[in-house]
Amino acid sequence: MxxxxxxxxxxxxxxxxxxxxxxxxxxxxxxxxxxxxxxxxxxxxxxxxxxxxxxxxxxxxxxxxxxxxxxxxxxxxxxxxxxxxxxxxxxxxxxxxxxxxxxxxxxxxxxHRDTRMSNELKQIFRSSAPVSGFILAAGGAIAAAAVLLMPETAGKPLPAAPPVLAALGDRA
The missing domain is CATH 1.20.1250.20 (MFS general substrate transporter like domains)
Known part of the structure; x- marks a missing residue:
């Protein structure tokens, strides 16, 4: 307790x-x-x-x-x-x-109540709602995956880089 x-x-x-x-x-x-x-x-x-x-x-x-x-x-x-x-x-x-x-x-x-400003804010939120929703959902999925996979992968060595990433690393 x-x-x-x-x-x-x-x-x-x-x-x-x-x-x-x-x-x-x-x-x-x-x-x-x-x-x-x-x-x-x-x-x-x-x-x-x-x-x-x-x-x-x-x-x-x-x-x-x-x-x-x-x-x-x-x-x-x-x-x-x-x-x-x-x-x-x-x-x-x-x-x-x-x-x-x-x-x-x-x-x-x-x-105290400016209706023109209120209407403009409503329009902004309505037009950006799909993008904001996608960003929130993607961020939540990434955070959930990190939290759920962290205990499983903790203490294990990281996998080797795929050949494409290894080739890009040699150029840089």
Missing amino acids: GADLLLVARLVQGFSTGGEYGSAMRSIAEHAPDCRRGFLGSWLEFGILAGYVLGAALVTWLTAVLSPEDLLAWGWRVPFLVARPLGLAGLYLRLWLEETPACGHLERHTL
């Missing part, structure tokens, strides 16, 4: 982080002056990578310091306890941060 709950918590954490990335980058880009937009936007990526490194360092340290029994009993909770204040700070910022100037300008100067 605990392992399943931990897995669900990590999935929710990953999805929410991925969903917030775009809005965080937009917020940084809209608040930043034009001449420093790229530099200030790069700090978001730096912060994410720093979090990965610090998290991996904490887990590595815990694994080195604690016995396997202590790690399973209580040590696995330490990274979550360390992340709690960071999560609360992020929640505070998310709830109390004002909208960007561009978003405020847009809200003041547009109608």
Whole structure:
């Protein structure tokens, strides 16, 4: 039960982080002056990578310091306890941060329901639906094949390249 709950918590954490990335980058880009937009936007990526490194360092340290029994009993909770204040700070910022100037300008100067724009979006989605459906279906089939075939082929040597590919490889 605990392992399943931990897995669900990590999935929710990953999805929410991925969903917030775009809005965080937009917020940084809209608040930043034009001449420093790229530099200030790069700090978001730096912060994410720093979090990965610090998290991996904490887990590595815990694994080195604690016995396997202590790690399973209580040590696995330490990274979550360390992340709690960071999560609360992020929640505070998310709830109390004002909208960007561009978003405020847009809200003041547009109608809530622009039917012309709505009709144009419907037309775009209708015209691209078959292509989008094909791309989604093909991507799903490739992902499913990779997941289903991965356990079967794991640890086995790769087959030799067909003669045509080998001949092309010699030319390159």
